[in-house]
Amino acid sequence: MKRIAVVTSGGDAPGMNAAVRAITRVGIDAGLEVFGVRRGYAGLIENDMIGLNARDVGGILQLGGTVLGTARSEEFKTEEAQRKSIENLNKRGIEGLIIIGGNGSQMGAYSLFKLGFPVVGVASTVDNDLYGSDISIGVDTALNIIIESIDRIKTTAESHNRAFLIEVMGRRFGYLALMSGIAGGVEVIVAPEFEVDPATVAAELRSAYERGKRYALVVVTDGAKNNAETIARYFREHGQEIGYELRVTILGHVQRGGSPTAFDRLLATRLGTAAVELLKSGDSGKLVGFISGQIAFTPLEVVVANEKTLDMRMWHLSKILAK
Numbered sequence: 087m088k089r090i091a092v093v094t095s096g097g098d099a100p101g102m103n104a105a106v107r108a109i110t111r112v113g114i115d116a117g118l119e120v121f122g123v124r125r126g127y128a129g130l131i132e133n134d135m136i137g138l139n140a141r142d143v144g145g146i147l148q149l150g151g152t153v154l155g156t157a158r159s160e161e162f163k164t165e166e167a168q169r170k171s172i173e174n175l176n177k178r179g180i181e182g183l184i185i186i187g188g189n190g191s192q193m194g195a196y197s198l199f200k201l202g203f204p205v206v207g208v209a210s211t212v213d214n215d216l217y218g219s220d221i222s223i224g225v226d227t228a229l230n231i232i233i234e235s236i237d238r239i240k241t242t243a244e245s246h247n248r249a250f251l252i253e254v255m256g257r258r259f260g261y262l263a264l265m266s267g268i269a270g271g272v273e274v275i276v277a278p279e280f281e282v283d284p285a286t287v288a289a290e291l292r293s294a295y296e297r298g299k300r301y302a303l304v305v306v307t308d309g310a311k312n313n314a315e316t317i318a319r320y321f322r323e324h325g326q327e328i329g330y331e332l333r334v335t336i337l338g339h340v341q342r343g344g345s346p347t348a349f350d351r352l353l354a355t356r357l358g359t360a361a362v363e364l365l366k367s368g369d370s371g372k373l374v375g376f377i378s379g380q381i382a383f384t385p386l387e388v389v390v391a392n393e394k395t396l397d398m399r400m401w402h403l404s405k406i407l408a409k
């Protein structure tokens with residue numbers, strides 16, 4: 087193998103750049119030429135690639151986002167676009183592709199692999215919903231941003247004796263809500279895995295008020311049926327008496343921005359390095375993740391066929407801790 091390429095795909099995640107840097111420098115050290123694909127799978131279809139040398143990836147370790155750019159490409163779901171992408175890679179003599187991304191991206195990676203192209207995935211998504219890795223690139227940074235926000239909201243909530251609905255990312259997976267809810271010490275956690283209807287949220291808040299809590303917080307996953315807006319609207323329309331005045335904070339894309347934590351930089355560096363080594367050894371069709379504190383390789387076929395689950399004991403614990 088002489089040439090490889092790297093692509094960052096789907097939602098960006100802090101640490102992607104650290105992975106691109108490691109892949110480039112470890113690849114060059116191993117005697118490979120490394121290319122970067124711009125704008126995710128959209129760039130792969132359009133043959134938008136650049137050669138990367140060691141200096142090109144200088145100064146990006148500490149940057150959030152992805153210097154290569156990313157996209158959510160609908161077109162890449164078609165076999166025509168996938169074949170076109172392989173043709174583009176072949177024309178440049180690129181023999182292996184590293185795909186840094188989450189569920190949708192690894193689904194695309196598996197499609198390319200099934201068409202005969204050597205690919206290796208690197209687990210990256212703030213949602214932490216990717217099977218094959220206990221923790222993905224970006225999760226630790228997002229969690230720390232959420233915790234900092236919760237801590238900040240607590241001070242103003244306490245001053246005004248208010249309740250806050252705080253919406254966090256996660257889409258269909260409640261990991262960020264659950265972990266930030268526990269680490270941030272909130273009263274109620276709402277996620278797709280444990281939907282709490284608005285009337286029950288109201289009752290929980292009322293109970294916290296009657297137990298003498300000066301303020302109360304609810305963390306809600308953006309992809310839950312009952313998201314922050316739905317719950318707030320229900321309270322307004324039904325005149326729910328919760329004791330506190332209510333405010334809503336949607337953290338949104340702030341959670342994916344900014345500098346990656348030390349953990350994310352190290353995780354991205356280790357996963358990126360292992361991805362180059364795997365490709366170089368002639369192996370492919372696998373996701374590089376982190377399981378039980380170790381680098382782990384899981385076939386993409388297994389990754390795309392399975393869904394990650396939450397440890398429900400943590401949710402029960404969160405209820406006890408909120409007393």
Ligand code: F6P
Nearest residue numbers: 097211212213255256257308342
């Ligand atoms: O999948 C990552 C994620 O940040 C989700 O948590 C969130 O629901 C979604 O992406 C937001 O998508 P977009 O960045 O396309 O607005």
